[in-house]
Amino acid sequence: MQRNIKKRTAELVKIAIEIVIGVILSILIGIFLNAFITAFLPAYKAYEVYINEGVHAAVILIIGFMVTRSIIRYIEFKLSTTRKELYGVSLIIRIVMYILILALVLSVFHVSVTGLLAGSAIGGVVLGLAVQTVASNLLSGIFVTSTKTLKYGDVISINSWVWSVETTGKIVDIKTLFSKMLTKDNNIISIPNSALLGSGVIVEFKQKDSKYLYPVNITVSADVPVSKIIEYTKNQNRDIDIYLSSKSGVTNVLLIMVKFDDVLEINKKISKVNELVDRAYWDTRTEMLLVGNNALYEYNQTGRIYPLAVTLNSDVPADKIIENINKVDNKLKVYLLSKTGGTNIFSANFEYGKQDEVMDNINRINLLFESTYNHIKNSDVKKQ
Numbered sequence: 530m531q532r533n534i535k536k537r538t539a540e541l542v543k544i545a546i547e548i549v550i551g552v553i554l555s556i557l558i559g560i561f562l563n564a565f566i567t568a569f570l571p572a573y574k575a576y577e578v579y580i581n582e583g584v585h586a587a588v589i590l591i592i593g594f595m596v597t598r599s600i601i602r603y604i605e606f607k608l609s610t611t612r613k614e615l616y617g618v619s620l621i622i623r624i625v626m627y628i629l630i631l632a633l634v635l636s637v638f639h640v641s642v643t644g645l646l647a648g649s650a651i652g653g654v655v656l657g658l659a660v661q662t663v664a665s666n667l668l669s670g671i672f673v674t675s676t677k678t679l680k681y682g683d684v685i686s687i688n689s690w691v692w693s694v695e696t697t698g699k700i701v702d703i704k705t706l707f708s709k710m711l712t713k714d715n716n717i718i719s720i721p722n723s724a725l726l727g728s729g730v731i732v733e734f735k736q737k738d739s740k741y742l743y744p745v746n747i748t749v750s751a752d753v754p755v756s757k758i759i760e761y762t763k764n765q766n767r768d769i770d771i772y773l774s775s776k777s778g779v780t781n782v783l784l785i786m787v788k789f790d791d792v793l794e795i796n797k798k799i800s801k802v803n804e805l806v807d808r809a810y811w812d813t814r815t816e817m818l819l820v821g822n823n824a825l826y827e828y829n830q831t832g833r834i835y836p837l838a839v840t841l842n843s844d845v846p847a848d849k850i851i852e853n854i855n856k857v858d859n860k861l862k863v864y865l866l867s868k869t870g871g872t873n874i875f876s877a878n879f880e881y882g883k884q885d886e887v888m889d890n891i892n893r894i895n896l897l898f899e900s901t902y903n904h905i906k907n908s909d910v911k912k913q
Contacts, residue, residue: 551592761809
C-alpha cells in the first residue's frame, strides 16, 4: 500500500516537473534563438518569428507526449490495475491529451481554435450521429475495465434482449469496443460492450470448494414420487446437489447444481445428469409397476418393505401356520389380516434392497405358506 502511494506521488511530481521543464525550455529556447540569429545569422532575422514558432511547437509536442505517458502511469498506480485492463481508459486520455496538444500547437501558429470549432459544428453533429454506436461501446468498455465488472478468466452467463439464447462461457479478452468469450460449446464469440452493460444481465459463477457450480433445471413427470428420483440420482452420484425446484399437477422441476472446473466440461456434465435423472425416473416407474405403490417408502436404512398378502383355506388353524412359518423364517413378519367363512388372509411383510429380490421373495414365501399348510393338514389327517 505504502509502495503504491509513493509511486503515485512520484508520478504527480514527475508530471509537474515535465510541465515546468516545458515552460522553461520554451523561454530559454526563445532567448537563445534570438541571440543566436542576431549574432550569427542576421540574414535570417526576418524568419526569426517562424523559427521560434516551429521550435516551440516541437517542444510542446515532446513535453505533451511525456506528460500524457506520465498521466496514464499515474492512473495505473491509482487504480492498482494493469496496462492491459486500462486499454479503454488510456485511449480516452490519449485522445483528450492529443487534442489539447494540437490546440496548443495551433495556438503557437496563431490559428484560431475557436474558429475551427465553430466551423466544424455541423460536421461534428453528423460525425457524432455516425459514431454513436462506437462511442457507446467505447464508454462501456471503459466502465468494464475501470470498475472491474468483468475480468479476464471470469466464468459468466449473459442474458440479453439483444439475443434470446443465454450465453455461458469464460472471458478471454476485453477490448475497448468488444469483449471475447470462450463458450461452453468451444466457440469464441465477440460481444459488443454496450450489449454487456447496457442490454444484458450478467451472472458470474463463483467457486465452491475450488469448483464452479452450474444450475441445470430438469422437468420430469409427476406420475412417480419425486423423492425416489432424488434418492436414486444421489445414489448414482454423491457429488451433485439436487433439489425440487417447483411442481405442478403433472410435472416436477428438479434443480441440479453441476460442479465443473472448466467451461468446456459443462455440456458433458449436463448430459450426464440428464441421463442419471432419466434412469432414476424409469427405475422408479418400473418398480412401481412391479411391486406396487406401497413398496416405495423406506422401511429402514438397509432396504424397503413389501406387504405380501397370502390367502389360505381356513380348515387349518391360522396360529399353527404363523407358528410354523416363524420357525422356518424368523425374519419374516407374518400377521393374520382377516378371516372369512372359508379363508384366512395373512400378511407376510418382507424387506428387500433391489427390485430383483421382490419376485424371488414372493415366490419363496408363497411356496412356504403352501408347504406349511399342506404339512399341518396332512399331520391332522394322520392323527385322526
